[in-house]
Amino acid sequence: MAGSSASAGSAGSSGGRKPGPGRGASLSWAQVRAALPGAFRKLDPRELVASPVLFxxxxxxxxxTALAAFEPSVFAWAIALWLWATVLFATLAESVAESRGKAQASSLRATQQQTTARRVMAPSDTLATGTGLASCPTAEVPSSTLAVGDVVVVRAGEIVPGDGDVIEGVASVDESAITGESAPVIRESGGDRSAVTGGTVVLSDTIVVRITAPAGHTFVDRMIALVEGSERQRTPNEIALNILLTSLTIIFLLAVVTLQPFAVYSGSKQSMIVLISLLVCLIPTTIGALLSAIGIAGMDRLVQRNVLAMSGRAVEAAGDVDVLLLDKTGTITYGNRQAADLLTVGDVTTAQLAEAARLSSLADETPEGKSIVVLVRERYGLGDAQADQADAFAGAEMVPFSAHTRMSGIDLPLPDGRVRRIRKGAGSAVQRWVHSTGVRTSSGPGATVAEQLAAHVDAVSSSGGTPLVVAEQVGEGPARVLGVVHLKDVVKAGMRERFDELRAMGIRTVMVTGDNAVTARAIAAEAGVDDVLAEATPEDKLALIRREQAGGRLVAMAGDGTNDAPALAQADVGVAMNTGTTAAKEAGNMVDLDSDPTKLIEIVEIGKQLLITRGALTTFSIANDIAKYFAILPAMFMVVFPQLAVLNVMRLSSPESAILSAVVFNALIILVLIPLSLKGVRYRPSSASAMLRRNLLVYGVGGLVAPFVGIKLIDLVISLIPGIG
Known part of the structure; x- marks a missing residue:
């Protein structure tokens, strides 16, 4: 996952500005007003036929309504009114959920604009090389005419005309219109940060982009279609629950139809209005009304976190994940090793080693080199921001770090005319330099410097760190080793607690890294992950995912490189970073616009919240249907069978009042539960058995109690209405 660490840093700020699971989802009257037209449109039977319960x-x-018009009465019209309200509240729930997606889509659509593209006019063999294209002649064409494979030049201040990969150059790009993140990002050719999105703005330099998506099928187009819900398909779990609800509806329909002959036989014939009321109150209208809204809201919560799910199936799969593959760099650790300690050898003091480590790192522009300067400044009080500038050392020769020498350093002229040479770098490289000048084997009594140095190097390496050796030479004499700088991967704060939460959910975490096994195990122990895949290749990742899936487990992973694409495609939940390659984004079933690999943990939590919300409201719906039996059935037959009075535990005023109260409650409970279906049931990491107990206690018992209280209160009001009470 090269490049993820760079983006993760900027993503950290954006992660805090988005509402997390269960937040930012309150229902306002403005949202209701905006959703009402859509709710009325959804009353079209052709729309409702997809939901048999509501149909x-x-x-x-x-x-x-027809019966009330034929034989008018207050009771008949009241039942008709509240049955229509039941359907309207159900369509309102879905409409409100969709309206949130449409608001998000509107802001995305604003980023789409017709622009002029500079298409490179060159022979196909020249275009295939991917070099020297910025200087080729170009023709200005509308961005809507670009086709896959076209090559365009985008200069500073210009809008990227379409989705593509940078094949030449490097530039700073403003992606705030897409991601909401104000900090610009770097896009460059030849790496895992080569993908650019149409509608973003190049801030500096010039890049050459090969178009990978035709107009109308860009990444933003897909986002708009998905968040609007026009491409949202029912998930397998949702389909299964719909089948269950349909089956229950058919069963209760048959029960109500066959009830009338028994009622006639017993001398208690019921009107069609009463039978319809009974049917509506017995079928699972509550969950039937909220089911679609729960699914849409789940995807919307991901959008709020700047994650685009390509399907509802991916969101549900995230909730069922058993194994989480997490890249070490940029996910578990900050991505760049940082100086943690200084270890002296022989008679060298810590102050001497600190000064030499600082001086030899001033020309080292790597994050590791800069961290040494910071460590020495903060821990030992040596140097400051001005003194650490290379030009502050008049006459000194700076030796920058290079991959060839694997060292950095400085050559300082001394007052006596000699030169003090200080070097810092990989142990083998520095030792070769020391041996080339002559070796001072001992700096004091006891163990030799070589033995102390070997002990420090072994200790740092076995702890998972990287040892850098510091040495100096004064004049033409032999160089001497001063000590070791301990570089270590710094585990992000709070990671151990997050992994403990995942473990409580029954999710096994696997850290994937290219480090050797010793280093990988040390970092894994510090972070608290369950397992490690060290020295991992793309084939190793793919093989691990397949092994886990063969055992019946669902696997989630994040990636950003082309080499991650096979594993992302194989994983049940593959989260591609937006900064990554086009291949990675096409292989995954989710894209994180903030390119923050740690968000994979939040995605799992959102998926679980979706499943828990659906389960909780299903439990509540079935439970309150049971309670409604005690309102309607005694009211229907109590006159003929006085013994049924014992079931009238709510002591409702009259049969008509009991039936109407149940119908009113049946409608109002949908309206009351809309905010919860949009916000989601609060998720607490725990075992499956603990979640089941909580679900039954809160929503099972609550679903039984709420109708008794609600229907009784409604009955007290309805009993005051002439013609019913």
Whole structure:
């Protein structure tokens, strides 16, 4: 996952500005007003037929309205009104959920604009080389005419005309219109940060981009379609629950139909309005009304976190994940090794080693070199921002770090005319330099410098760190080793606690790294992950995912490089970084616009919250249907069978009041639960058995109690209405 660490740093700020799971989802009257037109449009039977439960309720509302018009009464019209309200509240729930996505889509659509593209006019063999294209002649064409494979030049201040990969150059790009992140990002050719998105703005330099998506099928187009819900398909779990609800509806429909002959036989014939009311109250209207809204809201919560899910199936799979593959660099650690300690050898003092480590790192522009300067300044009080500038050393020759020498340093002229040479770098490189000048084997009594040095190097390496050796030479004499700088991967704060939470959910975490096994195990122990895949190759990742899936487990992973694409495609939840390659984004079923690999943990939590919300409201719906039996059935037959009075535990005023109160409660409970379906049930990491107990206690018992209280309160009001009470 090269490049992820760079982006993760900038993503850290954006991660805090988005509402997390269960936040930012309150329902306002403005949202309700905006969603009402859509709710009325959804009353079209052709729309509702996809939800058999609501379709049956609408048919009941139509029939009741016709009966009320044929034989008018306060009771009949009240039942008809509240049956229509039941259907409207159900469509309102879905409409409100969709309106949030449409608001997000509107802001995305604003980023799309027709622009002029500078298409490179060159022979196909020249275009295939990917070099020297910035100086080729170009023709200005509308961005809407670009096709896959076209090559365009984008200069500073210009808008990227379409999705593509940078094949030449490097530039700073403003992606705030897409990601919301104000900090610009670097896009360059030849790496895992080569993908650019249409509608973003190049801030500096010039890049050459090869178009990878035709107009109308860009990444932003896909985002708009998905967040609007126009491409949202029902997930397998949602389909299964719909089948269950349909089955229950058919069962209760048959029960109500066959109830009338028994009622006639017993001398208690019921009107069609009463039978329709009974049917509506018995079928699972509550969860049937909220099911679609729960699914849409789950995807919307991901959008709030700047994650685009390509399907609802991916969100559900995230909630069922058993194994989490996490890249070490940029996910578990900060990505760049940092100086943690200084270890002296012989008679060298810590102050001497600190000064030499600082001086030899001033020309080292790597993050590791800069961290040494910071460590010495903060821990030992040596140097400051001005003194650490290379030009502050008049006459000194700076030796920058290079991959060839694997060292950095400085040559300082002394007052006596001699030169003090200080070097810092990989142990083998520095030792070769020391031996080339002559070796001073001992700096004091006891163990030799070589033995002390070997002990320090072994200790740092076995702890998972990287040892850098510091040495100096004065004049033409032999150089001497001063000590070792301990570089270590710094585990991000709070990671151990996050892994403990995942473990409580029953999720096994696997750290994937290219480090050797010793280093990998040390970092894994510090971070608290369950397992390690060290010296990992793309083939190793793919093989691990397949082994886990063969054992019946669902696997999630994040990646950003082309070499991650096979594993992302194989994983049940593959989260591609937006900074990554086009291949990675096409292989994954989610894209993180902030390119923050740690967000994989949040994605799992959002997926679980979606499943828990659906399960909780299903439990509540079935439980309150049971309670409604005690309101309607005694009211229907109590006159003929006085013994049923014992079931009238709520002591409702009259049969008509009991039936109407149940219908009113059935409608209002949908309206009450809309905010919860959008916000989601609060998720607490725990075992499956603990979550089941909580679900049954809170939503099972609550679903039984709420109707008794609600129906009784409604009955007290309805009993005051002439013609019903």
């Amino acid at each position: 049956v309720v609408e048919l009941g509302a139509v029939a009741t």
